[in-house]
Amino acid sequence: MSVTIPARGVPHSELLTQMAGFRDRDADWKGGRVFSLVYYGGEQHHEFLQKAHNLYFAENALNPMAFASLRRMEAEVVRMTAAMLNGGPECVGTMTSGGTESVLLSVKTARDRARSKNKSLKKPNLVVPETIHVAFDKAASYFGLEIRYARVRGDMRADVRDLESLIDASTVLVAASAPQYPHGVVDPIEEIGRIAQRRKIPFHVDACVGGFVLPWLERLGEAIPPWDFRVPGVTSISADIHKYGLAPKGASTITYRDMSYLRHQFFVSTDWPGGIYASPTMPGTRSGGAISAAWGAMMALGEEGYQHHAGEAMKAARRLVDGLSAIDGIEIVARPDAPIVAYKTTDQSGLNVFALADQLEDRDWSVDRMQSPNCIHLTVTSNHARIVDEYLEDVRTAMHWLETHPSLGSRGNAAMYGMMAKIPFRGMVKTSVLEIMEKMYGPHAADPGFDPMGDDEDGAIMRLVKEYGGKAASLLDRAEKIRDRLPFLEKKRRR
Numbered sequence: 001m002s003v004t005i006p007a008r009g010v011p012h013s014e015l016l017t018q019m020a021g022f023r024d025r026d027a028d029w030k031g032g033r034v035f036s037l038v039y040y041g042g043e044q045h046h047e048f049l050q051k052a053h054n055l056y057f058a059e060n061a062l063n064p065m066a067f068a069s070l071r072r073m074e075a076e077v078v079r080m081t082a083a084m085l086n087g088g089p090e091c092v093g094t095m096t097s098g099g100t101e102s103v104l105l106s107v108k109t110a111r112d113r114a115r116s117k118n119k120s121l122k123k124p125n126l127v128v129p130e131t132i133h134v135a136f137d138k139a140a141s142y143f144g145l146e147i148r149y150a151r152v153r154g155d156m157r158a159d160v161r162d163l164e165s166l167i168d169a170s171t172v173l174v175a176a177s178a179p180q181y182p183h184g185v186v187d188p189i190e191e192i193g194r195i196a197q198r199r200k201i202p203f204h205v206d207a208c209v210g211g212f213v214l215p216w217l218e219r220l221g222e223a224i225p226p227w228d229f230r231v232p233g234v235t236s237i238s239a240d241i242h243k244y245g246l247a248p249k250g251a252s253t254i255t256y257r258d259m260s261y262l263r264h265q266f267f268v269s270t271d272w273p274g275g276i277y278a279s280p281t282m283p284g285t286r287s288g289g290a291i292s293a294a295w296g297a298m299m300a301l302g303e304e305g306y307q308h309h310a311g312e313a314m315k316a317a318r319r320l321v322d323g324l325s326a327i328d329g330i331e332i333v334a335r336p337d338a339p340i341v342a343y344k345t346t347d348q349s350g351l352n353v354f355a356l357a358d359q360l361e362d363r364d365w366s367v368d369r370m371q372s373p374n375c376i377h378l379t380v381t382s383n384h385a386r387i388v389d390e391y392l393e394d395v396r397t398a399m400h401w402l403e404t405h406p407s408l409g410s411r412g413n414a415a416m417y418g419m420m421a422k423i424p425f426r427g428m429v430k431t432s433v434l435e436i437m438e439k440m441y442g443p444h445a446a447d448p449g450f451d452p453m454g455d456d457e458d459g460a461i462m463r464l465v466k467e468y469g470g471k472a473a474s475l476l477d478r479a480e481k482i483r484d485r486l487p488f489l490e491k492k493r494r495r
């Protein structure tokens with residue numbers, strides 16, 4: 001089917017009705033059935049954000065000289081963020097389009113800073129815990145760095161000794177998280193800061209998810225381990241306003257201890273026929289709406305509003321942690337420092353957590369699955385307070401169902417995700433995922449009824465699942481055990 005621009009424009013009212021209808025099969029985020037992707041601060045706040053976004057939706061922050069309004073709001077967003085992160089008067093930064101851009105910039109900036117000091121630097125590397133956000137892997141891949149992964153301890157925090165052992169003369173950046181996305185724990189930032197200072201290496205703290213929640217939890221009296229600019233050695237921090245900052249998409253920040261770091265983020269070209277070009281971040285054109293709405297969110301909520309939302313989110317997360325821990329056969333992966341919960345089925349239960357995920361999806365929950373270890377992830381916000389009891393009840397019912405239907409773990413999605421996590425040859429998993437992406441962005445992506453995950457006759461993993469089901473899973477179990485005994489393969493897997 002070919003989709004083309006209509007020969008004649010369609011009336012606005014017709015289009016608006018049609019677009020609203022596209023939502024029919026979307027996940028119900030307002031109702032709290034989605035645990036990431038959308039951070040909802042309630043209807044009043046939401047409506048205010050739409051207006052704040054609309055006010056500047058057409059303006060372009062590409063040229064701050066043309067739009068003093070945007071320049072002012074961006075500068076104020078950065079100053080407010082720097083103060084929240086205890087950055088001091090020399091702290092500087094920029095807004096970006098999101099966490100990934102902030103992370104990409106932290107790596108690019110560190111690489112260019114190192115190159116400015118050492119022209120013969122051949123293959124720069126960055127050292128991170130294995131739980132760091134995948135955006136660092138993306139950065140290493142985009143900018144030609146080697147990424148070195150340090151082990152994490154049993155509590156999922158970085159193993160500082162292992163991390164230090166990976167640092168060498170070509171290390172341009174050390175990074176850790178506050179908290180890390182998978183399990184919500186804060187890495188040992190103080191200890192890593194000491195190492196970074198001693199080795200004279202910049203240290204980035206990725207607080208994309210935690211930047212706008214940990215400061216308020218600390219004020220509420222939570223025992224949050226030190227992680228911001230108060231920690232000596234921390235040289236930059238990423239913090240997303242479009243997550244717990246409760247701003248709409250397209251708003252993150254990257255702040256640096258001082259201009260000696262930020263200067264390496266900037267791009268300037270003086271010879272382009274289009275004119276002298278200066279750009280602080282990755283894109284050219286930048287949405288004015290994202291800036292005005294982020295500024296609006298911070299001003300409208302204020303410290304009081306943020307503390308309220310952070311406190312409610314943490315309370316809901318604790319109720320989930322306690323409720324889930326009390327269910328037979330379920331355990332929390334690590335006790336979190338932030339409102340993020342990761343839980344799994346216990347080894348003793350013999351139940352497949354991905355089969356539990358399927359059961360929850362059947363009950364209209366949107367489920368985030370993770371691996372190493374296989375578990376379910378919940379990014380909890382104040383909006384989830386209302387669903388905690390219903391969620392726990394559904395987990396209890398689903399667990400009971402699984403106990404009486406053990407074969408569910410070797411079928412359908414559960415088997416596919418289980419295999420994806422287990423297959424020792426990660427290249428095979430990558431090929432399968434790339435096949436799905438080629439479909440998702442291929443010429444048939446707009447066909448009616450198109451489903452990139454469905455009818456995947458060519459996908460190697462789906463073929464395995466369909467043809468061998470449970471047999472393949474138990475073979476992979478054995479392969480996994482052998483692999484774990486081979487330190488060399490294990491090291492490769494962690495890369």
Ligand SMILES: Cc1ncc(COP(=O)(O)O)c(C=O)c1O
Pocket residue numbers: 098099100101103133135177179180181206207208209210240
């Ligand atoms: C710790 C951390 N860093 C970076 C990111 C990437 O952020 P974004 O999805 O806004 O690009 C995330 C997203 O969840 C995150 O949790």
